[in-house]
Amino acid sequence: xxxxxxxxxxxxxxxxxxxxxxxxxxxxxxxxxxxxxxxxxxxxxxxxxxxxxxxxxxxxxxxxxxxxxxxxxxxxxxxxxxxxxxxxxxxxxxxxxxxxxxxxxxxxxxxxxxxxxxxxxxxxxxxxxxxxxxxxxxxxxxxxxxxxxxxxxxxxxxxxxxxxxxxxxxxxxxxxxxxxxxxxxxxxxxxxxxxxxxxxxx
DNA sequence: AACACGATCTACT
DNA sequence: GTAGATCGTGTTG
Numbered sequence: 041x042x043x044x045x046x047x048x049x050x051x052x053x054x055x056x057x058x059x060x061x062x063x064x065x066x067x068x069x070x071x072x073x074x075x076x077x078x079x080x081x082x083x084x085x086x087x088x089x090x091x092x093x094x095x096x097x098x099x100x101x102x103x104x105x106x107x108x109x110x111x112x113x114x115x116x117x118x119x120x121x122x123x124x125x126x127x128x129x130x131x132x133x134x135x136x137x138x139x140x141x142x143x144x145x146x147x148x149x150x151x152x153x154x155x156x157x158x159x160x161x162x163x164x165x166x167x168x169x170x171x172x173x174x175x176x177x178x179x180x181x182x183x184x185x186x187x188x189x190x191x192x193x194x195x196x197x198x199x200x201x202x203x204x205x206x207x208x209x210x211x212x213x214x215x216x217x218x219x220x221x222x223x224x225x226x227x228x229x230x231x232x233x234x235x236x237x238x239x240x241x242x
Numbered sequence: 243a244a245c246a247c248g249a250t251c252t253a254c255t
Numbered sequence: 256g257t258a259g260a261t262c263g264t265g266t267t268g
Contacts, residue, residue: 119262172251210249
């Protein structure tokens with residue numbers, strides 16, 4: 041992994057769909073207190089503006105979604121379903137609420153630490169799904185608003201050749217399913233929507 | 243103050 | 256395949 045480059049604010053301060061697509065294949069890194077945990081992003085979803093009915097900003101500014109209205113390059117992490125957290129990266133200029141939800145990644149560094157946090161999850165699925173991803177990386181809503189351009193929590197480009205990306209409707213939502221705003225590395229096994237239908241053994 | 247529900251995951255029938 | 260866990264948030268009274 042030579043020449044890993046930490047993504048700068050200018051990367052995040054662009055159209056959300058562009059940022060979302062380019063995030064696939066990047067590495068999400070959590071460097072808490074000496075330990076380093078990371079994964080290769082393989083699945084993301086874009087949530088764009090108050091006009092997107094599935095976006096948390098759809099009701100307008102509230103205390104909860106305030107981070108989405110802030111400057112790009114910060115983490116928006118929220119608590120949901122009474123037990124899980126979901127991690128997003130804020131995009132676009134201050135005042136415009138948008139973010140990219142990190143839905144799945146392939147475990148890279150610190151797998152032992154992830155297993156300690158998710159003892160019952162099969163290794164391949166440690167970061168597969170937004171809830172599992174936050175659990176294994178140790179991310180909670182308390183870290184919402186953290187700057188991704190600092191140390192501790194950031195995303196880096198390890199200079200990989202571009203992955204083959206597929207666009208689909210977003211999952212887990214009722215409204216806004218007409219938009220193809222989910223981006224997946226089609227070659228990855230960690231896809232959280234793993235359709236284990238007939239035929240596709242593997 | 244009370245209520246309904248959600249960008250989920252797991253366990254069990 | 257489906258129900259249960261479990262609680263912050265926004266809405267309504």
